Amino acid sequence: MIATVYAKPLAFYLLWVVPALPLVGAAVNLFIGRRLGRAAGWLASALMALSFALSAYLTLWLIGTPERLLPHVTRLFDWISVGSFEVGLDLRLDQLSATMILVVTGVGALIHLYAIGYMRDDPRYGRFFAYLNLFVFFMLLLVLGQNFLVLYVGWEGVGLCSYLLIGFWFDKTENANAAKKAFVTTRIGDTAMLIGLALIAVKFGTLDFDRVFGSAAGVLTSGSATLIALLLFAGAVGKSAQVPLHVWLPDAMAGPTPVSALIHAATMVTAGVYLVVRTHVLFEVSGVALTVVLVVGLVTALYAGTCALGQDDIKRVLAYSTVSQLGYMFFAAGMRAYTAAMFMLVAHAFYKALMFLGAGSVIHGMHEEQDMKRMGGLVGRMPVTAITVIVGALALAGTPPLAGFFAKDQILEIASHTGRVWVYVLGTLGSVLSAAYIGRLVFLTFFGRPRSEQAEHAHESTPVMLWPLVVLAAGAAVVGVLNLTPEGRLAGFIEPVVGLVPEGEAGLSAAAISVIGAAIALAVLTLMYLTYGSGRVDWLALRVRLGSIQRLFANGWYVDQAYAALIVAPGKAAAAYAAYVVDVKIIDGAVNGLGGGTRRLAAASRRLQTGLVRNYALAFLAGGVAVLVYVGLRL
């Protein structure tokens, strides 16, 4: 009895159930969702809630299990077995994947619940929940995978679901185009990642995480480590919408708002961060790759922050904000502050999902109006939405004591303490930008006077949509306590997987950094209130005066236009050339030429076939004589 306590832990039996529940939901809703009617959404949400409960139970089990028994790996079945190369469908439960499944199922369950209200009148209601559940299944597979191949299956699966859900209302051309754009853009990164996986398989002879990471330092030279790490990072750049593959995320806002919240804010786009944290060993062997991660993250954080300032569509502000915040996570990871990146990921999942759901509530109340110029004064008409969104915005802006403050503060503190002064300065600039755009969003939407008919008659959403907002707002407010210090709870929890936060004595003191961060957030928010909320400044006139900058930001620094001119247009021209010149003239020409040549040869040679037996006999004779002459000459 005593000896078998840890022999077969419960996780052994239960781990696969966590992703299986949403998969069941997806299958049921896909096949009989239409017949289920309203029940489809409740079924999907209930399965998500179950999955979350199970994740929580497993996490508690994990905390109570001795470190030497971790990570817990379950092999569901052998998948590929070729000679000495074998891959199993292995699921891994460790502190990192536990954190991820809690976020995915927890935030996911709330968003499912919200979607019951948001998608109420959609004719393809059941189908929507089928896709949403399928997405969660793939996302769980991604974070639970114990080898690169399982991770990759999840990785591609969430990409597929993202495509299906962005284009959920595909009868509008722009939505279908946005879905295609998202799929193609992320595919660029995915292809690089696949090459990276192939290189890992070649170098290590295995795709298993433990075996790869265990022997990485010995097997890889710094050159090959850099190559592999950068190929993996390219996948992360695509999936997490970092510069230069960020262009798909703002357009992805064409999808229903719960999708934006779940996939394009809280979970899928953070898969890139998870990938870097999970494979941090490879990045560290390289060293150069870490610097690349840091630079890309920092550039993205600043760039997307400015773009968010120029948007008028409430969802596009949040989209660029997501890109910017993901940049923060990446540059934290680039400093080897993996626990800080993960903390930011968790905090961001709460407040950004909250912001998106709040925005969805506003859009619903405004009868599908998304332009902030036409909103205003909604605080009185949608009080619950307004208050929860304001909580989320304060968290995002980095106001103490909400989650975003601690997350951002920790990252900046590490930057400063490890002597990266420029990273600290630019990161602080980034937080100025995030406070600015989120302040602008809140004050334009909820304060001032209503600027349109819809804004005057806006109505509050139904309770099924509001409760998730309240829960998420509570989460965004208190999740910061998970990590009050760099050695805090979440960091201590994940530390066995990723190592300790790098420490140093350089730069400003921790207290000074916190005070500066809080002061900046409050100052910028006050400035935004004076500009957009107080009614004392004519911001429309200001906007006209700053026209060129406003247009630069609104168009995302014209990156889309540049890509259209430099990549898409030549690509289309090349495709047209291939289709109308290479294919028609060369390929078809070769095939037709072969046929025509055969026909002409036949036309010429059919004259030999006279039908006169005596001609044939003469040919026999000539042949016989020729053979005789040949043989005679040889003799």
Added chain:
Amino acid sequence: MRTPISYFLILSGVLFAIGTVGVLVRRNALLIFMSVELQLNAVNLALVAFSRLHGNLTGQVLAFFSMVVAAAEVVVGLAIIVAVYRRGRTVNVDAARELAG
């Protein structure tokens, strides 16, 4: 005194040439057929002559085989000629040219 081998070979060659010319120039299927027989027998003659020259029976045996096969071939060939005649009321081989290209 034995007849020199060359006499037989010359006769055989002359017969073969006559047969060949017959096959090439005649239009009547029966005459072509007879010319073919002439060629066969020219060869048989050469075989028998060599057999005698070398003093073994292989050539003669081969000649017998040849004659048997020729007999069988006559059966088939004449049957074809009869069939062609029934179809076109002629045995002129130039008339049977449906397979011209």
